[in-house]
Amino acid sequence: MCMDCSIKKLDKELREIFDLYLNQKTDIECFRDSVLESTRQAFIPTLGETRIPANDVTLFDHSFSTASLYKTQLARAVLKNEIPSTEKWRVFGIFWNGARFMSQARKAADALNRQEIINEIKKELKHHFEIKYPIGNTIFEDTDSIFFTFPAFGKSEDLAKECMLKAVDIIRAESNGDLWPVCALSQERRSPAVIAEMMEFFETRKGIDKESAILYIQNEKNKFEPKNSLDINNPLLESEIPDRNGQYDICPVCRIRVKKEKDDACGVCLERRRGRIEKWVDNRNNTETIWVNEAADENNRVALISIEFGIKEWLNGKWLQSQWVQTIQDWIDNLRNSPKKLKNIENSILKNKGIVKNDISELNVVNTIKLLEVIATKPNEKESQKKDAFFTFFNKGEAPEGQKLTDSIEDIENRTTIIGEKQYKLFNYLFNKHPSPARLRRVWTETQDFITTVQNNIHEQINQIPATRLILKTKSSNLPKNLPLPPTWNAVEINGLNPARFQIVQINDTYFATITNLSEFEYRSGTTNEVLRGLEAVKKAVENSDKLKIVNEEDRKEQKPYHIQINNIEPEQYTPAITLLKSPYKFQMLVPAFSVPQVLKIITSLYDKWFSKVYGKLPLNVSVLAANKKFPLYVLLGSASKMLNNHDGFNKLYEMEPYWNVNDSGSDPYYGYYPTDDGVSPEKLAPIKDGEMFYLSPGWFDFDFLGGTADRGRIFYGNGEKPARESIRYGWKKPRPYKFHQIKDMLRLHDILGGLSRTQVNGIEQALISKLESWEYPEYPDRNKVFNEFAKAVIIDAFTPKKWNEISPENRSFVENVIDSGLLVDTIQLYNHVIKVKIGGEEDE
Template sequence: MSGGSNILDRLVKERENILLAEMAAWFHDWQKCIPFWRKHGAELNPGNIASKLDAYRPPLPGSTNASLSLKEIVEQGRNPSQAKKSPDWRVRLLGICHDKAHFDKPEFQELGQQSDLISTVFGFETPPDVNIALEELVLATQHLTDRSQYRRHLKKAFIQAVGDTRRPINEVTLWDWGGASAGLWKAVASQIVLESLSEEPAQPYWRMLSIRFDGLQFLEQAPTISDLIGRHAALQAALDGVRYLLEIEYPLGNEVYRDENGSVFVVPALTGDDAEGNRLRGLVEGLILEHLRQSELGGELRPAIYITEADKQAAVLHKALEIPPPPVAPFQDSVACWWRGEPADICTVCGVRPQGWGAPNEYQKQKAQQRNVCYVCLQRRGRRSQIWAHARHKTTSEERSPWEQSIWLDEIADEYGRLALIVGKFDLSQWLNGKMIRTLLVVCDPSQNTYESKNPSFARIQRVWRTTQVFWQTVTSEDIPAVIQSKWDRIAIAIENGDELQQHLGDYHAYEAEINGRRLTVVWDSEAKVLLTAENILSWGENSQKLLDDLPDRLSLYEPGGYGQRRGFLCHAHIDKNRSQIFRDAYVPTMTLLTEPNAFMALIPASAALELATKIKQRYELEMSKVCNRLPLFIGTIFFDRRQPLFSALDAGRRLLKVSFSSKECEVIQNRACTQQNGDFLPS
């Protein structure tokens, strides 16, 4: 490992120069957005953007002298025939990568008519939002020294512009186009630095490095919603850390694909490496595994690392995704550490650590053991509740977003105490391996017997995943609020004996308050000394004011009982109605658990379930109509009572998601002539 670390130190030394020059690849075709946005009424001064790029002159790696500006690298590198004449290898390499990226956007004279719209990979077209795009492009150029910031703004701008206006390749946005070129460029640039080359390889090759695990199996182990969302957040935080490791700390390549089973990076094919990429593996595998072991996952998920064969088009993402993910398993040395001197029962959430493990003191350890979990899993629950409670004090819509959503099951139940778990999935198995992408045509001219299929580039495979994920995200942001329509209230119940309660209640934990023989779910906000309602108030009467007026002066608080367990009395809370507060229209009663293409889960009131299922079907028929015979959609609904153990509903949802799609082979018995209309080839 020491030899590998010494070699990677070369990347650390040249990190700033590589990352600055990488920016030129992201921006290299930015001027294509000018005529496209102007068609939609935008007013853009290109000189303002160019002047920002001209202000940065990253030194050539291995040199301290400033050379070409980013503007000059962009202008010279976007034309491959001119770029090869440049004395600067960064420009020559950009020209090569621009040319290689055309694998995603092939040039044919027979391409369709011009379009002012942006298409998805499945052919659904929408107009760009040029106002947002212009604003975000300006913001991107104002944060060029902050990679995460300029990329965040640049993505919002460039997904509103196309790399080509001709159908059907108007699916390639400038974000996809720039991202493909930047990923290819950065990988070869890192190879030049690692191998101390003076120029780019005559024929660059690339590999895909994948970090894979069975993400759905890992999430399925969560018995409650808080555990599921906490595990999902920990998973994404760990992958974000790996991305930082390989994109910034050791700038080796870029992440080009991510799903619930891990990430894939485009990386260089090092000189003299074998077919399995063992030289590259020796450099990075230990770093990646150690980072994941120390991440928020805490060693409970050990991934497998795969490296594909080298390819001169980097068209091997589908091969990386063909390998089945390994089963969920922890790091063995972490297991030995957890159980050393710990004769406790096993955590009911992670299933690998002892109950109470990781607590900073004996009190917190006992609190975790009372809930049959380790302290790590308890913390994942608590942080989410704390963020939710704090968000009510925020002013911006983004900061208040957690408060305006629900994280409590009892809040989502309709007035009769019923909920519905909506599940859905797409079958992408034949798309991610590239087979169905080959059924999408770039050129179709039956009279000349000319048919050209689209290529399964890593950018296009990523767009397939992204488009189906955006589908579920749009269902969450638009369809669910449209079905539910109204927002519901919450109450903050002020407490007079807050200091006394602090000794008995955990910060931001949920408890049961008994009111006239009924149970009201409340959450203890230790900082504000209030109990926040976490239940649909409509089930208690006509309005929230009536519930507040009917509260007794003294509330009995109980620890909720688990499945097969009785609840336990904790203490009495003395109510101050004058300081209590009603939050009108506080939240939309829904909770989205997963928005992965092959695993969508959302909780909504049972009364809205059938209407939502209809809306999902209508959206599918609109956005996926051109591929509905190749991209099946599954929707399922589970109805249950709010007092029913949640794990039984989640288990039913998981079982529905495991239902396999049926397939049917059909024989073509007659070919009909086709005509082209709006970029589509239809029977004439």
């Protein structure tokens, strides 16, 4: 849509929205939501700034962030009864342990309901603090927390205490007492980058299971001190025990309330589960399933895909220091357009102070900082000369010419978020991108949009082969009435069907739906001996059964069978995936295990498309945990929380060569700078180049198969400088975890090995692992070299020398290079043993 058309459309919509509100046909909340949505649709495609490289923020992000800060200043003006004289504000954060809350789910319906509870909590908090008592707007939110802009005035702490009391009421009520909130109030700032500090503080509270609601205030040393607390009692458990002589224990889901010993969960948790199943019943066609059995593949395996962006170093502004709003060369070019100014600066400061020997072309980051040091040191001495030099750093019309130099420098110091001497703060303000509210909002909304795109693409991929369930309409049954929950049943003892049972859920009195992946079934007709497979097999088996024998899933010993007579069967498509967690920078989805390679390809290809300018700066961690469909979901979720976690090495910068094609990013003068030392500061940055060492944040990848609950103990990364899975080793090699970019190496290696038979691939795996284990002890200097030569010979033998030479030189070199890292063996492990998608063809050639 053209710009004029978009403006006219927005004008028309806003007129209609205002008319409805002014005529009292809608309330203030609906009015606000409508205005935000209309402006969002119009402003998202538009840039908030047209000049390169400041054009990285949309007009909506810029407008929303500006309005949020102005709103907070208005709140301050009302509360203080005066117009604010400074542009500072505070941030009010509310934390609850959403990750633990989610990981307690026993069934997929539990996890989905808990995600809805968290979403409802955030919705209620926004309603209270953005509309009912409008102190500000939300500037960041995730599964564990939400942050609001907050007015800075003398009684901010008293107001924060009132807000804490209301937040506690909302969170405790919506979660039925399962969540225990903690609140924090930041120091006065001019940037919302403080939310990264608050997130780090909230991380320290995750180890505390339950505590009183406490308001923490950030002091001048940036430490959070407890100021106010509110005692929180456990939910009333006594009232849930009507029969003192009965048998009760703790609910295994919430781990707070009591339940009857025979029940699967307490009343609250069962009601939540029932509610989520009923939502699925009302909206189940062509949507994600909520049944793990339906998400399993033909091998009865599911895979939990977890992705998480490392955005904290962006939210605190650290990585923004590696991006430029103007380069040194930009500034030099502008100076050369004013020969008189250039000559004066060269003679009066640059040469006089020994910053350059000959002319301005010698300027770089280091001596530009020296120039700023001269300007910032005793600015009142030779102020006119220093002021003229200082104003050359600004674009035309942007220099604060009406201010004294000392005031200009002090104003900039107050605006920057970095810690350091004046010259570094000045350089950061004049040359680097700033952690403005709009830019920080763009960071997490971009990762959030990426996650949504990944989710949609996964749906498209796995729906290419439609998954279908059967809707069974009964003619008659002897089922009991008013059973709790929409009950699930096992259809058993079906003649000719293999396996001989499948699961169904009772939708209403007469309708049932299968909730098992039907692709695994076979049916042999007793009359024709015809073999049917998949959906048709189950359909035919049910049609040929006079009555279907079913047993309630809770009837473990199958002592009370029932019978239903089916008179109609209809197919219904669904998406065999379950989104368990979705936040601005985290995502978890259960998918059929066989689809993992396609999912990994989607993630890596979209990352390349979206974030090519920030390779090595915006890490993405990806993990895959496969398990049988009957594996306890809470163990799977708990294990996933340990993957790529609990080791400082995952948050470090690593000295390494660029692992991507630097031709594009390296030639970009604004984005192509990377640290050459451990830390991101201007003097440590250099243009990215092939073959040189830089300090990068690469992201990580790990995978495993959990065959039993004890296998979760394997997820441990040691105490070394770098994370290493001690429990996953092949002789002396401990290859996991991998760098994120090595996922593409595994996908590429799979394609190359696909030219072999499965027997040959298995032979390579067995030969390499056998030698790695037998040569582990004793150690000798040439062990790696000898093994690599042995592995190369095994691979050539598997392909045959003729076919090996027919492979491209690039692919031959690639295969030889991945031997030493362990990636070759682990690629075979991932495909053949974890997700059971065999590499290679059916027959030996």
